[in-house]
Amino acid sequence: MQSFFKELYNYRELLKTNVKKEIRGKYKGSFLGILWSFVNPLLMTLIYAIVFPFLLRNTTPHYVTYLIIGILPWNWFTTVISQGTSTFLANAGIIKKVYFPREILPISVVTSGLINFLISCIIIIIFLICSGIGFSINILFLPLMLFAQFIISLAIILVTSSINVYIRDAEYIINFFIQMLFYATPILYSLDMFPNYIQNLLLINPLVTIINGYRNIFYYQTIPPIKSSLIIVGVGLIALYISYKIFKKLEKGFAEEL
Numbered sequence: 001m002q003s004f005f006k007e008l009y010n011y012r013e014l015l016k017t018n019v020k021k022e023i024r025g026k027y028k029g030s031f032l033g034i035l036w037s038f039v040n041p042l043l044m045t046l047i048y049a050i051v052f053p054f055l056l057r058n059t060t061p062h063y064v065t066y067l068i069i070g071i072l073p074w075n076w077f078t079t080v081i082s083q084g085t086s087t088f089l090a091n092a093g094i095i096k097k098v099y100f101p102r103e104i105l106p107i108s109v110v111t112s113g114l115i116n117f118l119i120s121c122i123i124i125i126i127f128l129i130c131s132g133i134g135f136s137i138n139i140l141f142l143p144l145m146l147f148a149q150f151i152i153s154l155a156i157i158l159v160t161s162s163i164n165v166y167i168r169d170a171e172y173i174i175n176f177f178i179q180m181l182f183y184a185t186p187i188l189y190s191l192d193m194f195p196n197y198i199q200n201l202l203l204i205n206p207l208v209t210i211i212n213g214y215r216n217i218f219y220y221q222t223i224p225p226i227k228s229s230l231i232i233v234g235v236g237l238i239a240l241y242i243s244y245k246i247f248k249k250l251e252k253g254f255a256e257e258l
Contacts, residue, residue, distance in 0.1 A: 004101075004103070004244065007101045008101065008103075008104070008107075011100055011101055011104060014100055014104060015104050015107065015108060015111075018104060018105065018108035019108045019111045019112045019115070021108075022083075022108050022109055022111075022112035023112045023115060023116065040075065041068060041071050041072050041075055041120060041123060042068075042123065044071055044075075045064060045067045045068050045071055048067055048071075048188055060190065062127075062131040062133060062219075064127065064131075065124075065127040065128065065131045065133060065219065066215070066219055067187070067188070068123055068124060068127050069124055069214050069215050069218050069219050070185075070186070070187035070188070070211050070214070070215065071187060072117060072120050072121065072123065072124060073117065073145075073149060073210065073211060073214055074182070074185065074187050074207075074211070075117075075120075076113045076114070076116065076117040076149065076153075077149065077153060077207065078178055078182075079113055079116075080109055080110050080113040080153045080157060081153065081156060081157060081160065081174065081175075081178055082171075082175060082178075083109050083113075084106050084109040084110065084153070084156075084157030084160065084161055085157060085160040085161050085164050085170065085171045085174055085175075086161070086164060086171050087105045087106055087108075087109055087157070087161050088102070088105060088161050088162070088164065088165050088254065089164060089165065089168075091105055095254060095255070096255060102247075102251055102254065103158065103244070103247065105161070106154060106157045106158055106161050107154065109157065110150055110153050110154045110157065113153070114146065114150055117146075124218055128218060133218075133219065133221070134221075135221075136221035138216070138217050138221055138222060138223055138224075139217055139218070141213075141216075141217055141223060141224050142214075142217055144213070144224070144229055144233070145210055145213040145214055145217065145224065145229065147233065148206070148209075148210050148213070148229060148232045148233050148236055149207075149210050151233070151236035151237060151239075151240050152206055152207075152210070152232070152236045152239070154240060154243075155236060155239040155240040155242075155243040156243070158240070158243040158244060158246070158247040159243045159246050159247065160174050161247075162246065162247050162250040162251065163250070165250070165253075165254055165257045166250070166253070166257055181205065181207070184202060184205055184208075185202075185205060185207045185208055185211055186202070186208060186211060186212065187211060191208065191212065203228075206232045206235065206236070209225070209228050209229060209231075209232050210232065212224070212225075213225070213229055
């Protein structure tokens with residue numbers, strides 16, 4: 001791992017350039033450009049806010065604000081998984097021509113997603129102010145949730161992007177499972193709606209703790225569950241280490257497959 005950080009430092013300018021390219025390239029050629037970072041989650045929130053309360057008779061106060069706090073990190077996650085899984089195929093030309101640490105590509109995807117998420121957090125700020133919820137000192141715990149989501153996302157796409165080089169249908173299968181995961185994550189609903197045994201089952205999904213952590217910070221204005229959050233960070237770091245080892249083994253055949 002020491003060599004990994006050394007190479008990453010040596011190629012830091014390439015990493016910066018690639019992050020900028022990911023941010024600019026996402027909405028390149030579109031009329032609204034980066035404004036889609038605001039428009040997409042707002043449209044999703046509008047649809048769910050109209051339909052979902054009627055389906056489950058949801059009575060959550062300030063439900064639109066509740067929704068947007070869950071949808072924005074979910075969008076970050078799904079965008080990263082989708083773009084990250086295909087990143088080696090999308091950059092096949094440069095991979096075959098120039099040497100650089102290949103892990104820079106998935107790291108760039110997750111980092112650009114983080115920056116887009118932080119920009120789109122302006123929406124959360126607006127809704128918190130307009131709903132009268134406001135802010136609290138607990139916003140200081142936000143970096144913990146950001147770090148947890150960052151390493152979990154990176155651990156996933158290090159593996160999925162590598163597998164996708166060998167099995168080109170992998171991205172479609174992964175996108176299908178991500179769509180299913182949406183309903184197993186408390187974005188539209190609260191975890192408290194279910195009995196304890198179902199809650200415990202859903203908590204296997206690390207995104208449940210992460211999404212609830214964001215809601216604790218912004219919506220409920222309480223300290224997120226520190227023990228659960230640190231467990232997720234610990235699991236994420238272990239998963240990241242294992243994912244990196246898998247990536248390094250699969251990386252050896254990239255040139256032939258691409």
